[in-house]
Amino acid sequence: MFFYTIVNIVVAIIVLIALTYLLFQLYVLKQGNEEIVVLTKRRTPFVMEDINFNQVVLSCDIPFVNRGKQNGTIMDLYPRHLLPQEQFDSVRVESWTMDVARERQDGYWESIIIEPKKGGTIRLYVVLSATTGNIKVDTQQFPGMNIDIVYQVVGRTDWHISKNRLTLSAEELQNAMRQ
Numbered sequence: 001m002f003f004y005t006i007v008n009i010v011v012a013i014i015v016l017i018a019l020t021y022l023l024f025q026l027y028v029l030k031q032g033n034e035e036i037v038v039l040t041k042r043r044t045p046f047v048m049e050d051i052n053f054n055q056v057v058l059s060c061d062i063p064f065v066n067r068g069k070q071n072g073t074i075m076d077l078y079p080r081h082l083l084p085q086e087q088f089d090s091v092r093v094e095s096w097t098m099d100v101a102r103e104r105q106d107g108y109w110e111s112i113i114i115e116p117k118k119g120g121t122i123r124l125y126v127v128l129s130a131t132t133g134n135i136k137v138d139t140q141q142f143p144g145m146n147i148d149i150v151y152q153v154v155g156r157t158d159w160h161i162s163k164n165r166l167t168l169s170a171e172e173l174q175n176a177m178r179q
Contacts, residue, residue: 028156031069031070031156032068032069032070033068033069033070033072033155033156033157034066034068034069034070034071034072034073034114034116034153034155034156035066035067035068035072036064036065036066036067036068036072036074036114036151036153036162037064037065037066037067037162037164038062038063038064038077038122038149038151038162038164039062039063039064039065040062040149040164040165040166042062042063043060043061043062043063043124043166044060044061044062045060045172045175045176046058046059046060046126046168046172046173046176047059047060047176047179048176048177048179049125051135051177052135053133053134053135054129054130054133054134054135055127055128055129055130055135056127056128056135056139056176056177057125057126057127058125058126058127058128058168058173058176059123059124059125059126060123060124060166061100061121061122061123061124062121062122062123062149062166063119063121063122064114064119064120064121064122065114065117065118065119066114066115066116066117066118066119067117068116068155069116070116070155070156071113071114071115071116071155072113072114072153072154072155073111073112073113073114073153073154073155074109074111074112074114074151074152074153075111075152075153075154075159076109076111076151076152077097077109077122077149077150077151077152078096078097078109078149078150078151079095079096079097079124079126079147079148079149079150080095080147080148080150081093081095081126081145081146081147082145082146082147082148083143083145087143088141088142088143089131090130090131090132090138090139090141090142091128091129091130091131091135091138091139091142092128092129092131093126093127093128093129093145094126094127094129095124095125095126095127095147096124096125097109097122097123097124097125097149098122098123098125099112099120099121099122099123100120100121100122100123101120101121103123122149124147124166126147126168128173136177139174139177142170142173142174143170144167144168144169144170145167145168146165146166146167147165147166147167147168148163148164148165149163149164149165149166150162150163151163
């Protein structure tokens with residue numbers, strides 16, 4: 001009889017622990033997490049920042065928002081331009097990003113905490129340098145270029161990396177260079 005009483009107490013403790021764990025998981029699920037999204041489809045058109053005989057500097061602004069229920073931190077954010085030499089070798093490409101609210105020109109992304117339902121703006125810079133020395137001639141056959149915006153986010157859960165893509169089209173480049 002004593003043995004059955006101990007077994008009943010142990011089972012009751014295990015059930016109580018399992019129930020407490022289940023309630024805790026439901027509480028955490030209700031709390032939510034961050035959901036930071038870079039809205040590349042709502043970016044501004046590329047504009048010319050600077051041009052000289054050898055190169056052109058373009059920029060565009062890209063909004064981002066935290067759609068989640070908790071604070072999130074963008075730990076790192078960088079562009080990855082995709083214009084291989086095999087596709088087009090008349091220009092060399094450089095690109096970098098910065099937070100418009102905290103401008104810097106060194107290409108370093110300063111971490112930023114984004115509150116729920118708030119956001120900001122990223123400025124993307126693209127520098128096209130001519131290989132022959134004349135940027136207007138070298139960009140005439142420009143095929144268009146995809147640019148991935150890669151960003152590392154951390155919130156209540158482990159960090160994760162997300163990626164969104166935008167395109168600098170040949171027409172958009174020519175329009176920006178006519179400004």
